[in-house]
Every structure is written in structure tokens, then in C-alpha cells.
Amino acid sequence: MNTTAHSYRTGLKRALIETRNTLTSPSDLMGMLLPMLICVAVLYFLRGVDIEGAPISLGAMNMPSLIGMNIVFGGIVTMVSALVMDRVSGTLLRAKSMPGGMTGYLIGHLGSTAMFLSFTTLVLLVVGLPLFDGLEFATPDRWLLFLAVLAIGLVAVLPLGAVLGSLINDLKNMSLVIFPVIASVAVSGIFYKITALPEWLQWIGQALPMYWMGLGMRQALLPDSMAAVEIGGEWRTLTMFAVLALWAVISMALAPRLLRRMSRRESGSAVAARRQLVQQQWG
Amino acid sequence: MGHPPFNGPAIAVSDLRMRYGDKDVLTGLDLEIEPGGVTALLGPNGAGKTTTIEILEGFRARSGGDVSVLGVDPVHGGEDWRARLGVVLQEWRDNGKWRVRDLLRHFAEYYRPYAEPWGADELLDLVGLAEQGGQRVQTLSGGQRRRLDVALGIIGKPELLFLDEPTTGFDPHARREFHELIHRLTDLDGTTILLTTHDLDEAEKLAERILILAGGRIIADGSPDQLARAAATVAEVSWTQDGRRQVHSTEDATDFARKLLATDDGAVSDLEIHRASLEEAYLTLVEQFETGQAEAAVDTFKEATK
Numbered sequence: 001m002n003t004t005a006h007s008y009r010t011g012l013k014r015a016l017i018e019t020r021n022t023l024t025s026p027s028d029l030m031g032m033l034l035p036m037l038i039c040v041a042v043l044y045f046l047r048g049v050d051i052e053g054a055p056i057s058l059g060a061m062n063m064p065s066l067i068g069m070n071i072v073f074g075g076i077v078t079m080v081s082a083l084v085m086d087r088v089s090g091t092l093l094r095a096k097s098m099p100g101g102m103t104g105y106l107i108g109h110l111g112s113t114a115m116f117l118s119f120t121t122l123v124l125l126v127v128g129l130p131l132f133d134g135l136e137f138a139t140p141d142r143w144l145l146f147l148a149v150l151a152i153g154l155v156a157v158l159p160l161g162a163v164l165g166s167l168i169n170d171l172k173n174m175s176l177v178i179f180p181v182i183a184s185v186a187v188s189g190i191f192y193k194i195t196a197l198p199e200w201l202q203w204i205g206q207a208l209p210m211y212w213m214g215l216g217m218r219q220a221l222l223p224d225s226m227a228a229v230e231i232g233g234e235w236r237t238l239t240m241f242a243v244l245a246l247w248a249v250i251s252m253a254l255a256p257r258l259l260r261r262m263s264r265r266e267s268g269s270a271v272a273a274r275r276q277l278v279q280q281q282w283g
Numbered sequence: 284m285g286h287p288p289f290n291g292p293a294i295a296v297s298d299l300r301m302r303y304g305d306k307d308v309l310t311g312l313d314l315e316i317e318p319g320g321v322t323a324l325l326g327p328n329g330a331g332k333t334t335t336i337e338i339l340e341g342f343r344a345r346s347g348g349d350v351s352v353l354g355v356d357p358v359h360g361g362e363d364w365r366a367r368l369g370v371v372l373q374e375w376r377d378n379g380k381w382r383v384r385d386l387l388r389h390f391a392e393y394y395r396p397y398a399e400p401w402g403a404d405e406l407l408d409l410v411g412l413a414e415q416g417g418q419r420v421q422t423l424s425g426g427q428r429r430r431l432d433v434a435l436g437i438i439g440k441p442e443l444l445f446l447d448e449p450t451t452g453f454d455p456h457a458r459r460e461f462h463e464l465i466h467r468l469t470d471l472d473g474t475t476i477l478l479t480t481h482d483l484d485e486a487e488k489l490a491e492r493i494l495i496l497a498g499g500r501i502i503a504d505g506s507p508d509q510l511a512r513a514a515a516t517v518a519e520v521s522w523t524q525d526g527r528r529q530v531h532s533t534e535d536a537t538d539f540a541r542k543l544l545a546t547d548d549g550a551v552s553d554l555e556i557h558r559a560s561l562e563e564a565y566l567t568l569v570e571q572f573e574t575g576q577a578e579a580a581v582d583t584f585k586e587a588t589k
Binding site: 272 | 385
């Protein structure tokens, strides 16, 4: 039996079971969906706000951006918190104690996070489409682009989350990752157009994956004429895929080494020490 | 299907050293464990038991010495070596959202390229969790959780099972149930078990061989009976003479008493001969260890169990 192929297969099974476990845990499900649905509700009140010279409302324009943001934000935060929490609970050490366990664990988490994010993306799409006038999702070219952006987004963001998660050894340092991700929303043109920002902030935004995920989703869902609002007055489809692919390549190059380092440091006493720290910090 | 038979000691360690910063935790530990049976690594808290077992499990790199576990240096142990080990840690809270039977069934998969693993239901029966199969792991009680950990530890039918302080925090009832489970495991099929504990009583109940670890090395080694007899060689003879209580420690209490009574002219009364039990010798060791007299403790104990 090929042991590598076997541990990948086991990982995929793990992904399916993890996804089922999450989808049947109301707290997990609501923790992920509720913030997004609140955002949708806010956008709903903006459906009457017109944008100068545009055929659609501010709410409709922000809906695709929100879907893009959900993939980046959800992908990074879910991976980081899984890796950090699983080191406190010993889930990672358990994986280390089994043959092929670390491979199975990682494939399982990447897979289940991808499935869970696809599920929440679908929920946002199904909720958003009927709520906002002007979204276009009737033709196969739009479906394909939507799926392609979702796919490249997952491939870029999940390894990035794994990299960041492997660097954080302590629950209380999780904010070091979460806050920058939240801050990146502000410079990524999610809730207002990026061209309203000073140019240097636009450059920061364009270096990060969130801007491009928002752009890709807007192209997939908004009328073509809305490209006029974007930087350069066009969708920049190729650049969008190229930047996201670059993020994917960099993260995937870094991830194995960092994850191995993280795994090497796991032991029973490391887990016990971490748990004690958590108890001190949170009473 | 199964693991290929392995000839040679299950564990062979010589001159194992471990140093954290400038603190020596293990200072030349030697031990050899033949396949089969239960061996207890007994020692006070902080004696280096967990460090030792983590080195053997391949979870921690050592500072020096030679280690062979099932014929392989743990530092270079690959996945096939990992498949021959079972590990039960002090406290595990992993995979809390999983259902018990799902977890067993899934984790068995990992071992399939190497051995025929246990079926989930026979394993649940063995560890006494048949009724909890459908529950989420995080809803199990402490004792049930530890029995699940044992199930996960043996799921790949390992040749060698490590149990690190398996009953810490248990009430007496859960403890007895757990001990019964370990006895059932030893009846199975020649799995070698190495457990650590700081509790002499537990070591005596479970193990055929006890290794006492203190001061960074093994200071006593033998069956519970052997250790008990060794610890009891020194006896305290006490008596009253001329209104004063006298105490004398001797290795040959009978001879001492004979001479004492032969020459006392009837002045000796209330003669008592008290042999130190293994428990007392061990408690003295722990006490001295905890008050910082580690070296003295080791010497006294060696004296007593020589």
C-alpha cells in the first residue's frame, strides 16, 4: 500500500468528517455565518443609496466585495485559530503520534475549511442575489468566473492561514493576526471604492489578497459597466489571478517548513505548559 | 497481517542525558526493557519521568546517550516505527467535537498500511465505552476520556504502549476501573507497556517491574517484591532501658536483639523491631526530594534498597 497516498486519502476523509462536525455544531455555524449575515443586513439598508453615475445601489455593489472578504477573512482566521487551538487541546500532538497523522491532519483541515468556506460563500450568494437589484448571475461565464475566483482564493488563503497559524504559539497572540486582517478590509475597497483612498494606501491594498478577491467577485457579479469605478477603469482579470496565484505560491513554499517546525516542537509537556498558560490568562 | 516479529529489547537506553539550559534533568540513565509485561517508571514529580518517556516516544530530542526503541533510534523513527507505538498522555482534550465511534473508526485508518487495526466496536467493548459510542468526545467524563485515550493508544495494535501518569486526577473508583482495564490489556497479546507514575501503590498494583527514577537516573530496579525485601533489610530496633528510649538501626536485627537481651540483666523492656516498608523508604525519598535534598535522598534510598 502506498503510504503517502493513503495518508492523503485519510486526510480527505477527515475533511469530510470535520465539515460534518462543524455543520452540525450550531455554535460553529452561527459563529461564522452570523457576522456575515449582519453585514448583509447592513448592506440591505444601503440598497436605496445610489452611487453617482452607476446603475446599481451601494448595497448591491458591496455584496460581491463582502463575499470576497468572507473567503479571505474566514480562510485565514479559521486556519489560524484551528492550528492555535489544536495545539492547546493536543489535537496536533495526537496527529503527530499516529503514522501519517500530520499529513492527514493538515489535509483534513485545509479540506474542511475549504468546504466550510464554500458553504458560507454559497449561503451569502443565495441570500444576496434576490435581495439586491442589479447583480448579474444568469449566464455560465459568470458562474465559471465566480467558481474560479473562489478556487484561486481558497488556494491562496488557506496555506497563508496555515503559515500564520504555525507562527503563533500562544492563544493571546492570535490578535496579532486577526487585527491586521481586519485592518486590511479598510484598504481593500470592500465597503467603499478603493480609489477614494490616498494613493499609497491603494498600493498597500493592492499588495494584499483581500482587494483582489473583492475585485474578482465584483467582476463575477456586477454589470460590466461597473468596471469604470475600479482602478484603471477595468477589471484587470489577469492581474487578479496572477497576484492571488503569487500569494498561493509563496504561502505553499513557506508552509511545509513552518509546519514541520511547529510539529517538531509538540510534546506532552509543551501541551501541558500551554494549557496552564491559558488557564492563567483566562482564569 | 501484523508487525514483523522483533528480536531484542523493546527499549534499550544507555547513559541518557538531558539538560535544559544549565539544569541537568537526566544524568546518565540506563535501562533495558524486554518485550512483554508492564514496567513502571516511578519517581517523585520533577524527577524526569515525562522527559524520559517523551524522548522514548520520539517527541523530544535528547542531549546525549544512546536510545533504541523497538530497535530504532526515536530521533530517526519514521511512520512505520510510529505505527508500532501507542501513546497515552497525561491529559488529552483533542478532537472534542468528534463522536467517539467516528474518531476510533477514522484513526484506525491511519494504521491500515502497517497492521490490521482494532474494529471500533470491539475496542469500545474492551475499554468499556460501548454505550458512549455516539456521544461527542467533549461530553465524556474524565475517566471515560482516559479510557478513550487508551483505546486510541492501542488502536493500531502496538508492540509498545506508553502511559504517562494515566490516573492523575482520578477518584478512587475511576482509578480502580482504569487499573482493571490495564490488566485486561496485559492479557491480550504480549504488548509491552511502560507507564510512569509518582504513586508507588499504582506501580505495585500494575507493574511486574518497577524502576525508580530520581536525581536524573535509575536508583532502584526490580519486581515489587524484590524492592520491598530490599527496602526492608534495614530494621529499626527500639527498646526502653533505665527509663530511656533507645533506637538502633541495623541490617541484622535478630543478631542485634539476641546480643542485647543476653547482656541486659533484665533491664531492657518494650523491645520493638520495625522493618522499613518499601512505601516508607519511597516516601522518605520523595520528601527529601521535595525539600531540595535530592542527592541525600538518592543516597539514602540506594542504601536502603542495595
